Amino acid sequence: MTISYPLALPVPSSIMRVDFGMESLAGETESPYSFVPQTFVWNADRWSVTVAWAPMARTDADDVEGFAGAMRGREGSVLIGDGSRAAVLGTWLGQSPLVNGASQSGYTLAIDGLTPTTTTGAKGDYFQLGSGSNSRLHRLTVGFTANGSGQATLDIWPSLRGSPADNAALTLASAKGLFKLNTNIRRWTIQDALDSGISMEFIEDLRGL
DSSP: OOOOSSEEOOOOTTEEEEEEEEEEEEEEEEOTTTOOEEEEEEEEEEEEEEEEEOOBOHHHHHHHHHHHHHTTGGGOOEEEOOGGGOSOSSTTTTSOOEEOSSSOOTTEEEEEOSOTTTOEEOTTOEEEESOGGGOEEEEESSOEEOOTTSOEEEEEESOOSSOOOTTOBEEOTTOOEEEEESOSOOOOEEETTEEEOOEEEEEEOOTTO
């Protein structure tokens, strides 16, 4: 059987901890005479995720370690989302929001297809653009309420990866993004008949942009 990317993250009950990171590329210099800083922003950003598994018996361990092998180091890709926030808090859950207009970029996204005036999105809600190897994970930095035409402009992080097509659908339930391993090395320890110490670091996969 040929391995096809992106893979699904193995999620046995033994997942112990998931750490999410938000990295933005900005630099700063400070005057040695006045301490007044000057900030330089390159508008580059990415997600990072670390997944740690508790000690596992063989069945779960084989699943996780098989996944580690199938990733082939930095070659492979995997879809990852925040399982603790699989559903959004805003009332736009269950609706069908669409990208409103092509050629959009940056940290805002215009959408439509919402119920006028009553639909809300909550700060922190996740959504997904694209699917498969084009999946991109975004999060609202500000809440919104749809206008009388069922439209809204979302303030988001990270910035848009390319310009989504007009009328492209937003996925609100179990949103995921595309990630790859941050290193080629994967390790685990076998102790007291259990496999332990399995932890993998991922960064957002920005290849092909």
